[in-house]
Amino acid sequence: MTSKLKGRHSKEIHGGLDPAEHRGAVSVPIYQTSTFAFPTAEEGAARFAGTSAGPIYTRLGNPTIGALEECVAHLEGGCGAIGTATGMAAVSTAFLAFLHNGDHVVGTHPLYGPSRGLLEKYFTRLGVASTFVPAAEHAALAAAIRPETRMVFVETPANPTLDLVDLEAAAKAAHAAGAPLVVDNTFAGPHLQRPIELGADVVLHSMTKSLNGHADVVAGIVVAREPKVLAALADVARSFGFTMDPHQAWLVLRGIRTLGMRVERAQANAQAIAAWLEGHEAVEWVRYPGLASHPQFELAKRQMDGPGAVIAFELRGGVDAGRRLMNAVKLITLAVSLGGVESLIEHPASMTHSKVAAEEQLRQGITPGLVRLAVGCEDLEDVRADLEQALAAVAAAAPALAR
Numbered sequence: 001m002t003s004k005l006k007g008r009h010s011k012e013i014h015g016g017l018d019p020a021e022h023r024g025a026v027s028v029p030i031y032q033t034s035t036f037a038f039p040t041a042e043e044g045a046a047r048f049a050g051t052s053a054g055p056i057y058t059r060l061g062n063p064t065i066g067a068l069e070e071c072v073a074h075l076e077g078g079c080g081a082i083g084t085a086t087g088m089a090a091v092s093t094a095f096l097a098f099l100h101n102g103d104h105v106v107g108t109h110p111l112y113g114p115s116r117g118l119l120e121k122y123f124t125r126l127g128v129a130s131t132f133v134p135a136a137e138h139a140a141l142a143a144a145i146r147p148e149t150r151m152v153f154v155e156t157p158a159n160p161t162l163d164l165v166d167l168e169a170a171a172k173a174a175h176a177a178g179a180p181l182v183v184d185n186t187f188a189g190p191h192l193q194r195p196i197e198l199g200a201d202v203v204l205h206s207m208t209k210s211l212n213g214h215a216d217v218v219a220g221i222v223v224a225r226e227p228k229v230l231a232a233l234a235d236v237a238r239s240f241g242f243t244m245d246p247h248q249a250w251l252v253l254r255g256i257r258t259l260g261m262r263v264e265r266a267q268a269n270a271q272a273i274a275a276w277l278e279g280h281e282a283v284e285w286v287r288y289p290g291l292a293s294h295p296q297f298e299l300a301k302r303q304m305d306g307p308g309a310v311i312a313f314e315l316r317g318g319v320d321a322g323r324r325l326m327n328a329v330k331l332i333t334l335a336v337s338l339g340g341v342e343s344l345i346e347h348p349a350s351m352t353h354s355k356v357a358a359e360e361q362l363r364q365g366i367t368p369g370l371v372r373l374a375v376g377c378e379d380l381e382d383v384r385a386d387l388e389q390a391l392a393a394v395a396a397a398a399p400a401l402a403r
């Protein structure tokens with residue numbers, strides 16, 4: 001029944017659940033068990049042989065985790081998904097499924113720091129080379145592809161600059177070379193962007209962010225367009241032990257039930273805050289895909305159902321003013337992460353992207369004064385009032401900076 005639902009909210013609320021399969025339960029039960037009894041030796045053998053679909057052992061599959069996988073695969077328009085312990089386990093699963101010694105990867109920058117770190121620190125050890133091109137320059141992406149390129153890996157909107165990758169163009173360039181396009185869709189999430197519809201082969205998430213949305217779980221997932229790729233991803237995740245726990249899966253599934261409501265409310269807040277910041281005298285620049293001043297505003301409208309809730313901006317007075325602002329906010333929490341119901345603020349150059357060398361940060365557009373604000377679902381007036389009092393504190397502490 002749920003596979004026929006068209007509306008995004010309906011899919012989020014009902015995806016992965018058939019009450020008849022769970023004694024009428026309207027919330028998928030938590031199957032908190034490590035292993036499953038086989039009714040007969042023959043049935044156990046059939047499950048191992050793959051000729052019967054029943055459960056075997058939780059690392060290999062579990063009904064609660066399965067419900068979450070079905071729900072997210074459905075939201076993304078994929079054939080199936082594999083839940084993982086963390087977002088990084090999802091990234092690792094995709095990389096290990098596609099990359100062999102001698103292969104080459106084209107990635108965009110900026111990327112989530114540890115994802116690039118995996119390629120530069122660990123996959124180089126395994127004989128895999130990588131090239132990184134600016135997210136917004138799709139001609140550069142096509143030009144970087146070599147005969148031995150076996151994966152194109154992109155993140156859009158990119159963290160923390162909010163540059164966009166043209167997903168249709170990236171898929172065409174990757175496929176022309178016979179390479180899969182893998183998209184980290186954590187920032188936008190499936191409510192706002194579905195890369196498989198635009199040609200991606202694999203979509204992955206840190207479900208720690210908007211899918212769960214309550215800052216109380218770390219988790220990840222990889223979604224495949226084709227069954228053959230799904231089987232390869234599943235084998236990696238199960239063999240390396242990247243798979244998730246049933247209780248964790250249940251929490252994320254509960255979070256997804258309100259995904260659209262949370263994302264749309266946070267986005268409406270972010271749109272208003274971004275416009276207000278852009279008009280504020282203490283602000284040097286604002287980057288947000290929902291503002292006409294974003295260089296890829298048209299692309300955002302074409303490939304996304306909304307600009308999301310993360311804003312990058314810099315104050316007049318740069319890094320010092322930004323630090324004062326982060327120390328002065330009261331409602332907004334100074335913490336990394338995003339996509340939750342609570343507003344969070346952080347400083348990429350010294351926090352999330354501090355492992356990126358200073359010159360490389362600049363090349364990627366991560367200026368020392370860039371502040372990242374992940375807007376939450378509080379009342380808009382309260383978020384704006386908090387920023388207002390913090391900006392007043394910045395101006396009072398250093399009047400010269402505010403000018």
Ligand SMILES: *Cc1c(COP(=O)(O)O)cnc(C)c1O
Binds near residue numbers: 207
């Ligand atoms: C947070 C994040 C990750 C990593 O996820 P974890 O759940 O922390 O392992 C990967 N990619 C992006 C874009 C993220 O924001």
